[in-house]
Amino acid sequence: MSEPHGPAGDASRHGGDGRPDPWAAPGHEDRSASGSRWSGDPWGQAPAGHDAFPPPYDPYRAGPPAPDAARTEAFGPSPGPGGEPHPPSPSPARRSPARWIGAGSLVLVLGVVGGFAGGLLQDELSEARDGTYPAVSLPSPSAGSTERPAGSVAGIAAAALPSVVALQVQGSQGAGTGSGFVLDAPTDGGSFVLTNNHVIAGADPDGVVVVFQDGRQAPGRVVGADASYDLAVVRVERTGLRALPFGDSSGVVVGDPVVAVGAPLGLQGTVTEGIVSALNRPVTAGASQDDASYIQAIQTDAAINPGNSGGPLLNAAGEVIGINSAIAALPGLGGQAPTGSIGLGFSIPSEQARRTAEQLIRTGRAVHPVIKVSLDGTYRGQGVRIVDQPGAVEAGGPGDRAGLQPGDVVLAIDGRPVTEPSELIVDIRAREPGETVTLSVRRGPESVDVPVTLEADG
Known part of the structure; x- marks a missing residue:
């Protein structure tokens, strides 16, 4: 451990101003500017024939330590009761070492005993704290299963996840991500994926990559897109994919349970659940009249965030009843980006999505x-x-x-x-x-x- 120093560093520590060193132990030398002194010496000088350090103080002798022989000779012995001088007292330097050695031995013995007892206590505490109780055993957990009912959220997710993809898009305006799902529209040597127009808008000709749930990737080619419906179809050269079936969006009622699957914030394979919170909600999205989208939307409180766009909204049977496309968000503070999901997400009804996807695949354009x-x-x-x-x-x-x-x-x-x-x-x-x-x-x-x-x- 480092020793304490005063504000003036070593000068303060060693009494450079002539004052006793406040950090020095009693009886140790104080090398001041006025010469060598030892604390406790009222005469301010070291006795002749002695070291610069004084003899140790005898705790068993009443009163202050007697002057040593050199001082007695210089000043004479102190008078006794009758004016006669006291005989010289035995030098404390000859009596105190034995007593000090004895006291030191006692302290050493006590320290050893205390250390031994402390070690035993520490061992006991360590054993208790480490939990080394060989006889203790905990029961094994009961056997579990990953099987879930088909209508549960876990069952719906397990069936849908292999058919939901993430799209990585690169264009002149930068890069982005979105979601999509495989359509039941087989074609020789490839498959079709449905997503939002705003996910692939502005993509370079070779700027779309489709990432599947198993981690495999394939380049995607935009077959057709429509800003008004905010839908697009992408073709990938991969076969053997499981498609998601469309459900009847006209049979949806407020309060129905729903599950959203996609890649919000780039986190592929994310599943959220909620209910249908409103129907026929008119939603207009887009920065300008040219790219404005008009959606007679299904509103849901399932958490939908940027990146969910193009992913499916599923009913309890695991059928697609909507394509997640927009969210309502509170504006950010101080010019920051808007906040995330606040439980107001909007999906394109499946009947509209199915009809438009078919038109895009057949002709490359949608009919309005x-x-x-x-x-x-x-x-x-x-x-x-x-x-x-x-x-x-x-x-x-x-x-x-x-x-x-x-x-x-x-x-x-x-x-x-x-x-x-x-x-x-x-x-x-x-x-x-x-x-x-x-x-x-x-x-x-x-x-x-x-x-x-x-x-x-x-």
Whole structure:
């Protein structure tokens, strides 16, 4: 252990200012600037014929230690009771060493005994603390099993995980990850994977890599993509893959249990579970009008985060009822990125996804149903208004043939109220060309129902 030093270092420690060393043990030398001194010497000088260190103090003698012989000669013996000098006292230096040796021996013996007892106690404590009890045995755990019922979350996950993939995408704007799953659409020498358009948007021609649950990888080629539906199909040169079946999204009700599988934040094979928390939720996503997506979404509280995009939302039978595509998130503070999942995730219904995927595989593009009217985004009244200008209803289009007019206000579609243009667009996009919808329209003071047969765009 290092010794303590004063503020002035060695000068302070060795009494460089002429004062006694505060750290020195009593009776040890104090080499000050005034010469060699030893503490306890009231005369300030070492006795003649003695070492610089004083004789040890005799604890068994009353009073302070007697002056040594040199001082007695110099100052004379002290007078006795009758004025006669006391006879010289025996030198303490001749009596104290034996007593000090005895005391030291006693201390040494006590130290040895104490150390021995302490060692025994330490051994006992160590034995107890280390838990060395040879007779103790703990029961073995009961035999376990990894088998789970088919309808449990674990059973659904075990069946789905081999069919869910992660996509690594590289493009001019950087790199990203997403999710997807294998479609039941066999083709010679390869397989199809369904994902979101925003996952592969901007990818280089050879910038898509599909990573399977078993760790194998294969390059992916984009077959077709559609920003409006936010869906894309990627082909991989690998066969023998297990596909996920589509379920009936029209049979889903609020409160149904669901499981989401994907690669949130790049963590492949992540499984989360929750319920369907809402249906027919109109969701518009995208940074601009050109890449805007319109989704009549299934809302879920299953945890969905960036990277889950394109992964499946499964029902209790392990069927795909939705494609996880968007989340609602609280804005970040101080310009930071938005927070993660807050229990509001949105999935494209499986019927829409199946229909669009089939179109993309067959033709490379998706078909959008339209009524060919322009909607007024500045209108703030009840319902959704058609722009009150000539040409707002395209001549010869579905709306024109049905009798819609500029300035008409659409209050509902098939009895479901609409309050924003995006709600009407989302509802129409969720249908098929050739399907007829009924629009409840206010025209001046009157309200009329107008049947409109949808038509494919382009």
